[in-house]
Amino acid sequence: MFHLTVLGSGSAGNCSLLETPTTRLLIDAGLSAKRIGERLAGVGVAPEQIDGILLTHEHSDHAAGISVWSRRYGTPVYANRLTAEALSKTTEGVQWRFFVTGGEFSLGEIRVQSFPISHDAAEPVGFVLHHQEIGVGFLTDLGFATRLVLERVRSVHTLVIETNHDEKLLQDDTRRPWSVKQRIFSRHGHLSNAAAAEVLAGMVTGNLCRAVLGHLSGDCNSPELAVSTVRSRLAQSGGERIEVVCATQNEPTPRMRIGGIG
Template sequence: MLRLTILASGSSGNAALLETEKSRWLVDAGISARRLEERLRAVGVDPGSLSGVFLTHEHADHARGLRVFLRRHSLPLYCNELTWLALAEEKTIDWRRLETARRLELGDLEIESFPVPHDAADPVGFLFHHGTGTVGLVTDLGYATRLVLEKMSQCRALLLEANHDPALLQADSRRPWSVKQRILSRHGHLSNQSAAQIAVEMARRSLQEIVLGHLSEDCNRPELVERAIRERMEQESPAPLSVRVWTERSPASPLCWK
């Protein structure tokens, strides 16, 4: 059994729960420790039963609750060295080195990280390999490199960001131009159209299910993501693909394979 439950995904914070028959893991901790605990218990998981936490990168929307949560539950943190150093952590945390582009076996799960283009110290996406298939989490990247596409092509299921609608972003009067440039850059975030193109390409491979998340609260809407996906799929007619768009109002319904 391999089960992925999104606990939070968006500009205000990101976290996901990954479960197998033998272990439970948190991927990112971008909301407060209290909210993480509440959301874990809401899906029937005792935070103390987790095996550890994997971290994609050090930005606050992925690490906001990390320090308190790790200390409160005495859990190990798995991330690469540059991300660990960027956290400027006290050395009381149980850090386990997870080298980028290397595989690590932990019980019945094999974890593979790979570099993604984003403006952080050493940001990564994750593949989680299990006997029932491979699930990928790729939530912060400016564009999909050949390596990223090759890694995602192994996935049966994928959590991918669809961060913004370009027109809404350009029209946003609250963001300075420098921030807009960063978001739109090759080390920023994926637009709806970019995410839709990736979804179609992966549907031609082994991908069966995709969850689109990390939507900007100000510069995106679920219906715009759905439209971008629908239009691209109508144009290119890939293999059937189950598509979900996740927002903070979405129920915590897991993806599960046995």
């Protein structure tokens, strides 16, 4: 059994807490160390109780807090080599632990699998984490879900997935130059609400019980829009039973139980 709390998610910073009875991990640490500490305190977790930080990629909205956090609390940071290298100038003193993308390792009670995703970073990854037979997937910052990605997340119970933007709102946005929009829309950019909904719709025959939507753009999306796009697509595919939760930038989600009893 896991508990998942998304401590914050959006273009200004992403950080999630995943707990089993004896192991606690952060997935990304893109908020400041101070903010992460405050939000952990809200769910009764002390910084010293974090066993490791798993890093998806080096962009600051995922990695901004690791340097201060790792030096202050000695928490090891798990990343692939290219991600760590991309951060080497700003992360002196960080206790790196390297993993090979596509491989598998255990961290306490949690089995960690990583897989490559398509995004404009050095070596970005998604994660599937298992405790006993229950799986949780993390799929943020990807322009496009490849067959490999769909295969890897196929049997998870809960999937944290990016619903970055509403395609029409981004198309009509007048503040972003075309080059920026093109990057977001590209195969190395970010998933739209509709693209994420499509991924989830393909999972309704598996074990999926909950989708946690995250990384919403502040001005080209809203939680209502993301949730309604995903819900209606799921309903078309017979996935009405799947719970849809939206993570936000300023408030942690409730502490969500994944599998087990109690």
